[in-house]
Amino acid sequence: MMATKPEDRLLAVVRSQLGTTESPTGWTKYGSWWAKRHDKPASWALEPWCDMFLAWCADQAGLIDVTGDHAWTVGHAEWFKARGQWGHTPKKGAFVFFDWGGSRDIKRIDHIGIVEAVRGGTIVTIEGNAENRVKRRERSLANVAGFGYPAYLPAPAPAKPPAAPALTWTEKIVKELPTLRLGAGKSKTDPLRWHVKTAFYLLHARGFGPAGGADDTVFGEAVHDALRAFQRESGLKDDGVVGPKTWPALMRVA
Missing domain, CATH: 3.90.1720.10 (endopeptidase domain like (from Nostoc punctiforme))
Structure with a gap:
């Protein structure tokens, strides 16, 4: 039985x-x-x-x-x-x-x-x-x-951790962008020249355009100084480097 x-x-x-x-x-x-x-x-x-x-x-x-x-x-x-x-x-x-x-x-x-x-x-x-x-x-x-559930019933399965939120379009772009430092783009064959150009015009859009006459594909002193001013104004570390914290700030809608 x-x-x-x-x-x-x-x-x-x-x-x-x-x-x-x-x-x-x-x-x-x-x-x-x-x-x-x-x-x-x-x-x-x-x-x-x-x-x-x-x-x-x-x-x-x-x-x-x-x-x-x-x-x-x-x-x-x-x-x-x-x-x-x-x-x-x-x-x-x-x-x-x-x-x-x-x-x-x-x-x-x-x-x-x-x-x-x-x-x-x-x-x-x-x-x-x-x-x-x-x-x-x-x-x-x-x-x-x-x-x-008393012990005579199977214990409930542990809750699954919540799925990571999908990356925003800005986050996706930033993950693929290189870090730019002083001197980037000096060589005409340097693939960073196009990224320097992007940072150059983003600085302009944010009201921190480099001094007149600066090459928009070379990360020179004028770009470096403009970037540091932008970082200070944005509450970022003014290290003059376009990295994972500075790129999103530059891309933020003005």
């Missing part, structure tokens, strides 16, 4: 409680049990009991060590997250945490249930303290803050 899966064992206990209601005063056997277990005042039996209900069921199923033993939904969610057992994919047997405000902020969690089934874009849950009773609901994922 095949052994019952832990989640099915827990769900069997949970289903056995369907229809159970709190007393007219708000008392439940779940709150009373939890108060005694944790040496709390008897008044705990009158507290909101959605999480204490699941603790009671887990204890009955012999699974409380892997599901958590909580009365506060926020603390329970944090307990799962601290163990790497928190995520946003619905799974049968997972604990589902709700924030009626629609956020995924653990600090805003209002309510808890257990997932009985997953149906496309909705989940079937069983919840304690749902209209003051244990009740089966079918819910959308709109108000789900997250899921806690």
